[in-house]
Amino acid sequence: xxxxxxxxxxxxxxxxxxxxxxxxxxxxxxxxxxxxxxxxxxxxxxxxxxxxxxxxxxxxxxxxxxxxxxxxxxxxxxxxxxxxxxxxxxxxxxxxxxxxxxxxxxxxxxxxxxxxxxxxxxxxxxxxxxxxxxxxxxxxxxxxxxxxxxxxxxxxxxxxxxxxxxxxxxxxxxxxxxxxxxxxxxxxxxxxxxxxxxxxxxxxxxxxxxxxxxxxxxxxxxxxxxxxxxxxxxxxxxxxxxxxxxxxxxxxxxxxxxxxxxxxxxxxxxxxxxxxxxxxxxxxxxxxxxxxxxxxxxxxxxxxxxxxxxxxxxxxxxxxxxxxxxxxxxxxxxxxxxxxxxxxxxxxxxxxxxxxxxxxxxxxxxxxxxxxxxxxxxxxxxxxxxxxxxxxxxxxxxxxxxxxxxxxxxxxxxxxxxxxxxxxxxxxxxxxxxxxxx
Ligand code: S3P
Numbered sequence: 445x446x447x448x449x450x451x452x453x454x455x456x457x458x459x460x461x462x463x464x465x466x467x468x469x470x471x472x473x474x475x476x477x478x479x480x481x482x483x484x485x486x487x488x489x490x491x492x493x494x495x496x497x498x499x500x501x502x503x504x505x506x507x508x509x510x511x512x513x514x515x516x517x518x519x520x521x522x523x524x525x526x527x528x529x530x531x532x533x534x535x536x537x538x539x540x541x542x543x544x545x546x547x548x549x550x551x552x553x554x555x556x557x558x559x560x561x562x563x564x565x566x567x568x569x570x571x572x573x574x575x576x577x578x579x580x581x582x583x584x585x586x587x588x589x590x591x592x593x594x595x596x597x598x599x600x601x602x603x604x605x606x607x608x609x610x611x612x613x614x615x616x617x618x619x620x621x622x623x624x625x626x627x628x629x630x631x632x633x634x635x636x637x638x639x640x641x642x643x644x645x646x647x648x649x650x651x652x653x654x655x656x657x658x659x660x661x662x663x664x665x666x667x668x669x670x671x672x673x674x675x676x677x678x679x680x681x682x683x684x685x686x687x688x689x690x691x692x693x694x695x696x697x698x699x700x701x702x703x704x705x706x707x708x709x710x711x712x713x714x715x716x717x718x719x720x721x722x723x724x725x726x727x728x729x730x731x732x733x734x735x736x737x738x739x740x741x742x743x744x745x746x747x748x749x750x751x752x753x754x755x756x757x758x759x760x761x762x763x764x765x766x767x768x769x770x771x772x773x774x775x776x777x778x779x780x781x782x783x784x785x786x787x788x789x790x791x792x793x794x795x796x797x798x799x800x801x802x803x804x805x806x807x808x809x810x811x812x813x814x815x816x817x818x819x820x821x822x823x824x825x826x827x828x829x830x831x832x833x834x835x836x837x838x839x840x841x842x843x844x845x846x847x848x849x850x851x852x853x854x855x856x857x858x859x860x861x862x863x864x865x866x867x868x869x870x871x872x873x874x875x876x877x878x879x880x881x882x
Contacts, residue, residue, distance in 0.1 A: 445881055446857070446858055446881070447858050447879055448852055449879045450846075451846075451851070452697075453696060454694070454695070454697060455694050455699055456698055457700070457875040459699065459700070459874055461687070461871065462488050462489070462680060463489075463679065464681070465488050465490065465492055465538070465682070465683075466639045467643065467677050467678070468487045468496075468677055469492070469493060469496050469538050469539055470640055471675045472507070473543065474518075475516035475518050475672065475673075475675070476516055476519070477523075478520070478672040479518060479520045479523075479671070479672065480517070480671075481518070482515075482516050482675065483674045484516065484674070484675045487513075487514050488677070490863050490866050492534070492535060495533050495536050495539055496533075498532070499533065502528065503524040504519065504523070505524070518672055521668070521669065524546075524550055524552075525552075526550075527552075529555075531556050532558065534863075535559050535789065535860065537789070540556055540567075540591070541570050541612040541616045542615045542640075543619075544556065544567075544581065545574070545615070545616035545619030545621075546622075546623075547581075547593045548579035548593055548599065549599050550595060552595060555590050556593070563589045565588065565589075565787060567583045567588055568583065569613050571587065573613070577601070578599050579596060579620065580593065580596050598623075599620055601621060601666070602617075602624075602629075604628075605630075605631040605633070606631065606633070610636060614640065615640040618664055628663070628665075629661060629662070629663050631662075633658065634754070635709055635758070636709065637709045638653075638707070642733050644664070647670050647673055648670065649664075650664075650665065652664075676732075677734075678703055678704060678734055679703050679736075680705065680864070681707075685762040686840045686865075688714070688722075689768060689844050690844045690872075691742060691743065692722050693772050693844075693845075693848050694743060697742065698743075699740075700738055700739070707734055707735060712756070713758075716749065717769060719749050720748070720769065720770075721746050722746060723741065723743075724741050726738070726740075727740055746774070746821070747775055750777070751766075751780075753781040756782050760782075760785070761788075761837060764838050765837070767779075767800065767814065767841070770818055771800055771805040771807075771816055771818055771819060771845070772819055772820070773818035773820070774820045774821060775817075775818055776817055778813070778814075779815075780810070780812055780813035782812055782813045782814075783811070788837075789835040790833040790834070792835065792838065793814060794809070795831075797814065799841075800816065802826070803849070804828075805819060823848070824849060825849040825850070826849065827846075827850050828853055830842045830853065831856050831857060834860045836862075837864075839857070839860065840868060843855050844877075869881050
């Protein structure tokens with residue numbers, strides 16, 4: 445699938461973006477492991493979360509949709525059944541890594557597979573600490589899928605300091621920690637998204653979090669059972685980021701994004717943009733288990749910045765959109781300590797540098813970051829053909845960037861947008877973006 449986008453002007457409207465992908469995965473997982481029925485509203489119906497749903501259905505969990513909400517009939521921590529074949533996580537890194545923590549503790553074997561992109565992503569980061577817990581999980585020699593899980597008598601808790609800033613690794617170990625004898629302690633020196641910790645609390649799982657200046661320490665005891673609960677999932681800040689970008693870079697624009705998750709561990713993009721001079725207001729802030737707000741964004745003149753490296757983990761999925769904003773800012777933007785971008789659905793440093801190149805932006809690519817020489821507030825991108833390499837966030841960031849190009853831009857290999865934002869084209873059209881998919 446490819447998108448064709450025309451130069452933009454005057455984007456206006458109020459929109460609702462789809463449910464948060466990270467929160468949706470965790471809700472499906474915990475509801476499946478709870479003792480009884482949970483009802484989930486606002487769940488993301490994208491391919492990544494559908495993969496998680498299918499995986500739990502294959503293990504005997506009934507998941508149905510009624511009046512727009514999902515009903516999940518959990519069978520308890522020990523209620524999953526042996527799947528009849530390999531569990532296919534398709535494109536979803538979050539799902540395969542988090543579910544590995546659950547599967548490592550089951551009394552049956554399982555094989556975890558994924559698509560070509562997921563099959564090239566690093567899994568040693570979870571295999572190694574799961575091994576320290578006594579799990580029998582293995583991957584290929586290169587540390588990639590398939591992951592083979594063999595049952596063990598029991599898992600033991602560990603004290604583990606995360607070597608990479610990864611919420612997926614942290615969460616994998618927290619899920620395994622639900623089954624592990626003793627207290628699992630996880631230290632993170634760089635704060636990553638805390639949706640698992642929050643979702644555990646929502647399902648009544650006691651979890652303690654100690655925050656010091658140097659690190660965050662999470663403690664979790666083995667759990668016997670999980671209470672079912674009803675969960676309302678907010679809009680995904682990462683999906684919202686494309687429309688925040690669209691309003692900022694398109695002349696005469698004003699967009700209101702309703703009911704978006706603004707968890708402080710997710711909104712580094714917002715802080716970075718404000719630092720660049722972006723006109724973004726948060727309205728109607730609500731402090732529920734995952735805080736939400738309406739986000740009002742207007743066309744802004746942006747200045748280049750040196751990105752505070754503490755923000756990188758909190759805007760890791762927004763980096764493609766951030767690179768586009770930086771390319772249209774006045775002056776230079778520097779990003780470093782962002783090696784993790786190379787381990788995503790594509791090597792996002794490499795692929796985004798190719799996008800910037802096609803757009804005619806000057807930059808210097810480094811091993812762990814990039815220096816971007818912004819074109820300034822009147823700058824325009826060269827209309828071109830962009831290859832998104834089947835990466836949803838690259839496809840959407842480049843499509844939105846095309847609003848500032850000097851003609852029609854084509855973005856190739858966009859089908860993967862369905863993993864996180866299946867109605868992206870419809871929402872684009874709603875606010876006045878001239879985009880067609882073919
Ligand atoms: C996610 C964590 C991040 C993020 C991914 C979702 C999660 O990955 O990039 O899209 O839901 O825990 P890492 O943990 O690999 O940084």
